[in-house]
Amino acid sequence: MEVSSEPMKILHLADTHIGYSAYNKLDENGINQREVDVYNAFNQIVDFAIEKKVDLVLHSGDLFDTVRPSNRAISFVVGQLLRLSNAGIPTVIISGNHETPRLRETGTVFKVFEHIDGLHLAYTGKCQTFEFNEIKVHALPHCADKERFETELDAMKPDKKFKFNIAMLHSAVSGLAVFRMNEFNELIAQDSQLNRGWDYVALGHYHEPCEVGSNIVYAGSTEKYGFGHVNQPNGFVMLDTEKGKWKFHDMKIRPMLDLRTIDCNDMKADDIASAIQSNVNKANIEGAIVRQKLQDIDRRELGLLDMTFIHKITKDALHFELRPAAKEAGQKVASQDAAFDSxxxxxxxxxxxxxxxxxxxxxxxxxxxxxxxxxxx
Ligand SMILES: [Mn+2]
Structure with a gap:
């Protein structure tokens, strides 16, 4: 058999968190609007992959938001994976910390997808390799056991018989800079463990797209699951194996806005309401997820805030939330906001x-x- 040496266009994504939902707004079918938004982001990427005829899709973990996703979330994913499969696009998926059960007896949703043609899954806590012509993908899923993760990671190395070696993992990275989500069960790779001559390292877990080292790349998340990375872009990465170059593709998703913090020192409730109105007027909040922080607000004034008025001026937003950090008598307290992503x-x-x-x-x-x-x- 003749092995093709055609360069490959590879799409790298991660952290789709299918099944995530938030806030109270429902869509026209009665489904949580944010759940639908998260589906739409994934759908957009599959559209892109099919339209651009990519050669390979790599998903670096947290495909699902939970260990036990709903039937709706599972059937949505089956549909999308079948679209890729029917288009003849091979796909590799590793499991992430959000969907990997702590105990094996719990069973894994990934088993559902095992019979889809062209789909390659790594979810059993050990590194698996998959070959696509001159490309070898070394896929290390999330491990419930940290020592196991270290052992597997240390054993991974490029296979010189292949022109292009890709490592996939779902973890935080620590080195000169630290890329972590501060999640309870996250794993951490040292950047020295990743600098082993890989042609590309397809990372998942950290929700902000960024290059940790040369060609060691977090694709970022496809949507925003809270205000943690409110100002960062969301999308996916396209990698060209011929040039060894990658490029981030920004996606259009629902806007999330963190309005300018209002310093409420010595302000009366009415003035605070006006300041909120002024911030809202300056922003385009239609359909957006919006947060307004109120710094050092007096508890009494907070209680007097005209919520009917605030509700009225923010009704075009998909979701509007106030984050007050109250001032105790004579003393400043730490902003409640600091606890938001604690x-x-x-x-x-x-x-x-x-x-x-x-x-x-x-x-x-x-x-x-x-x-x-x-x-x-
Ligand atoms: Mn994640």
Missing amino acids: LEREFITYLAKIVIEGADPKEIEALGLRYLAGGET
Whole structure:
């Protein structure tokens, strides 16, 4: 058999978090609008892959938002993977920390996809390799066990028999800079573990697209799942194996706006409402997800804020939230906003999403929060 030496166009994406939903707005079919937005982002990328006739799709983990996605989320993904399969586009997917069960007995949603033609899955906590002509993909999924992850990662190396070697993993990266999500079960790779002569490292986990080292790339997330990376672009990466060059493609998604923080010191409720109105008027909030931070607001004035008025001036937004950081009598308190993406909050959110076998979630939560407060790990 003659092996083709055609250069390949590879699409790298990650962190699609299918099944994520938020806020109260429903679409015309009664489905949570943010859940639909997250589906739409994935759908857009599959459209692009088919239209541009890409040769290979790599998904670097957190395909799903949870270990047990809904039937709707699963059937949506089956549909999209079949579209790629029917178009003759091979796809490699590794599991991420959001969808990997802690215990094997829980079973994995990835099993559902095993019979799709051209789909290659790595989800059993060990590195698997897949070959596409002169390209070899070394795919390391999330591991429930950190030591296992280290062992697998350390054993990975480019195969010189292939022209182009790609490593895929779903983890934080630590080195001169640190790229992490502060998630309870995240794994961390040292950048030295990634600098081993790979032609490309397709990373998932960190939701902001960025290059950690030469051709070591986070594709970023395809949507925004909170205000954590509010000002960062969302999309995917296109990689050209001939030139070894990659390019980030920005996608059009629903706007998320963090309005300018209002310093509420010495302000009365009416003045604060006017300041909010002024911020809202300056922004285009139609259909957007909007947050307004109120710094050092007096608790009394917060209680007097005319919420009917604020609701009226923000009704065109998909979602509008106020984030007040109250001022205690005579003393400044740390902004509640700082806690927004805190480890504690992340931990509680995470617990709510997972199923813990044989344990009381409330006890786990209390225990975890105690550890976090004590700085123990
Ligand atoms: Mn993620």
